[in-house]
Amino acid sequence: MTAYDPGAHPSVFVTVDLAIFTIRDGALSLLMVERGEEPFRGCLALPGGFVEPEEDIEQAAWRELAEETGVERFSGHLEQLRSYGAPRRDPRHRIVSVAHVAFAPNLPEPHAGSDAATALWWTVDEVAALPSSSVAFDHATIIADALERVRSKIEYTTLATQFVPEPFTLAELRRVYAAVWGEAPDLGNFRRKVLGIEGFVVATEESGAAASGGGPRPTLYRRGWATAVQPPMLRPRPAS
Amino acid sequence: MTAYDPGAHPSVFVTVDLAIFTIRDGALSLLMVERGEEPFRGCLALPGGFVEPEEDIEQAAWRELAEETGVERFSGHLEQLRSYGAPRRDPRHRIVSVAHVAFAPNLPEPHAGSDAATALWWTVDEVAALPSSSVAFDHATIIADALERVRSKIEYTTLATQFVPEPFTLAELRRVYAAVWGEAPDLGNFRRKVLGIEGFVVATEESGAAASGGGPRPTLYRRGWATAVQPPMLRPRPAS
DNA sequence: GCAAAAGTGTTCTATGTACACCCATGT
DNA sequence: ACATGGGTGTACATAGAACACTTTTGC
Numbered sequence: 349m350t351a352y353d354p355g356a357h358p359s360v361f362v363t364v365d366l367a368i369f370t371i372r373d374g375a376l377s378l379l380m381v382e383r384g385e386e387p388f389r390g391c392l393a394l395p396g397g398f399v400e401p402e403e404d405i406e407q408a409a410w411r412e413l414a415e416e417t418g419v420e421r422f423s424g425h426l427e428q429l430r431s432y433g434a435p436r437r438d439p440r441h442r443i444v445s446v447a448h449v450a451f452a453p454n455l456p457e458p459h460a461g462s463d464a465a466t467a468l469w470w471t472v473d474e475v476a477a478l479p480s481s482s483v484a485f486d487h488a489t490i491i492a493d494a495l496e497r498v499r500s501k502i503e504y505t506t507l508a509t510q511f512v513p514e515p516f517t518l519a520e521l522r523r524v525y526a527a528v529w530g531e532a533p534d535l536g537n538f539r540r541k542v543l544g545i546e547g548f549v550v551a552t553e554e555s556g557a558a559a560s561g562g563g564p565r566p567t568l569y570r571r572g573w574a575t576a577v578q579p580p581m582l583r584p585r586p587a588s
Numbered sequence: 589m590t591a592y593d594p595g596a597h598p599s600v601f602v603t604v605d606l607a608i609f610t611i612r613d614g615a616l617s618l619l620m621v622e623r624g625e626e627p628f629r630g631c632l633a634l635p636g637g638f639v640e641p642e643e644d645i646e647q648a649a650w651r652e653l654a655e656e657t658g659v660e661r662f663s664g665h666l667e668q669l670r671s672y673g674a675p676r677r678d679p680r681h682r683i684v685s686v687a688h689v690a691f692a693p694n695l696p697e698p699h700a701g702s703d704a705a706t707a708l709w710w711t712v713d714e715v716a717a718l719p720s721s722s723v724a725f726d727h728a729t730i731i732a733d734a735l736e737r738v739r740s741k742i743e744y745t746t747l748a749t750q751f752v753p754e755p756f757t758l759a760e761l762r763r764v765y766a767a768v769w770g771e772a773p774d775l776g777n778f779r780r781k782v783l784g785i786e787g788f789v790v791a792t793e794e795s796g797a798a799a800s801g802g803g804p805r806p807t808l809y810r811r812g813w814a815t816a817v818q819p820p821m822l823r824p825r826p827a828s
Numbered sequence: 829g830c831a832a833a834a835g836t837g838t839t840c841t842a843t844g845t846a847c848a849c850c851c852a853t854g855t
Numbered sequence: 856a857c858a859t860g861g862g863t864g865t866a867c868a869t870a871g872a873a874c875a876c877t878t879t880t881g882c
Contacts, residue, residue, distance in 0.1 A: 535862085539863085560859085561860070562857090563859050564861045564862075565861085566860085566861055
């Protein structure tokens with residue numbers, strides 16, 4: 349098979365699916381939509397849609413991200429995860445889905461705008477507890493892969509800062525790691541690690557508000573120019 | 589856009605492309621085919637082909653791997669890399685390519701069987717030195733991404749063993765790292781690292797042949813059951 | 829004997845781990 | 856005053872870096 353001669357080969361539909369993560373009330377959460385039509389009516393699915401004719405896959409993902417979240421100036425991070433293309437993953441047509449992962453700070457509650465009226469934030473624990481019959485298509489697999497991507501990616505990149513709105517305190521950033529990993533890294537070591545990496549965060553002159561029960565005014569930081577964390581931030585005991 | 593309603597959406601062709609790496613004469617090498625037809629006639633391209641109607645993407649990749657290498661019992665490793673889908677990456681049709689990476693031990697010289705008659709091994713240095721006009725489509729980008737995947741993957745997995753035929757000596761395994769990274773890890777530290785990870789390699793009772801100039805008979809090993817290397821094997825000074 | 833390569837040991841240093849502790853502030 | 860949480864210090868353990876060195880064999 350010398351490549352790229354379509355011949356009698358069938359064409360398929362290509363979609364993008366999005367696993368959009370954010371942190372709400374200290375819990376890692378995922379945007380999901382309730383399907384209003386068959387197949388899988390009433391099931392939860394990842395937001396997504398078709399790639400348009402003149403559109404790059406990445407463009408399509410950004411467009412869907414804006415449509416589904418209702419945010420036009422999205423400040424977070426978006427990257428491709430991988431593609432899923434089992435022949436009968438959609439019972440109607442052959443559809444290859446290019447899944448993406450997005451890291452978002454404080455997105456608004458999904459509104460009734462566009463057609464994402466049924467979009468809602470679910471914590472990853474809630475999603476994991478769902479019966480497999482209530483998750484559409486192979487999206488449970490995609491979610492599991494996306495979760496692992498997020499958990500590992502904040503180990504060796506600075507992308508954790510994409511989960512907090514600027515400016516932020518180190519305690520807030522640490523709570524990001526706690527939410528994503530399920531366990532908080534050691535306080536002192538975390539501070540040394542983050543501040544020891546040139547350009548991970550940059551301090552501002554301001555100080556934040558003290559906590560409700562009192563305490564010092566924490567220093568506020570902004571995202572720095574660094575992208576890699578090396579050596580990586582290690583998750584607490586990944587069970588040896 | 590509520591997902592998965594094709595409506596008037598156009599369908600596209602989906603292919604798999606393969607970056608098949610092996611080590612030949614101590615150099616990391618890549619299988620490429622010379623295109624015999626337009627577009628990009630005479631240019632080098634990654635082997636690949638269309639995904640068949642009833643075929644999973646991964647199945648298609650395995651099938652193409654067998655066809656292009658002429659090996660039916662492939663002993664190495666194959667994984668998805670990512671998808672490429674710019675609208676005009678192929679001038680004739682809209683084609684989304686799901687690229688894969690394969691790690692192979694000692695594959696035979698590509699034969700004239702099937703239609704891979706023009707397939708040849710190129711060292712990655714040779715490929716990097718090619719003018720961009722002689723590499724078809726966006727395959728130079730795919731190759732760069734695939735190379736980085738291989739280089740990083742042998743840091744934190746045991747996949748380096750997939751590049752050597754069993755049984756192998758630790759010196760041979762070390763030469764894999766040297767070939768992929770361009771620099772050899774320290775001899776003593778390398779041995780301690782590999783042998784210190786339970787199940788990375790398992791010793792056999794046999795001893796290999798001494799080197800041409802003489803020397804002790806090295807112990808022979810087989811692949812173990814471990815898949816992760818943690819903490820990872822670090823590449824020598826990645827330029828701070 | 830000598831060269832070549834396998835295999836071992838040793839010291840130094842960087843980094844992660846696990847804490848204890850101090851300090852500033854709101855209630 | 857005291858609880859709360861930001862911020863710092865320190866002793867220990869682990870593991871990588873950079874060597875030197877010994878051993879086994881073919882020529």
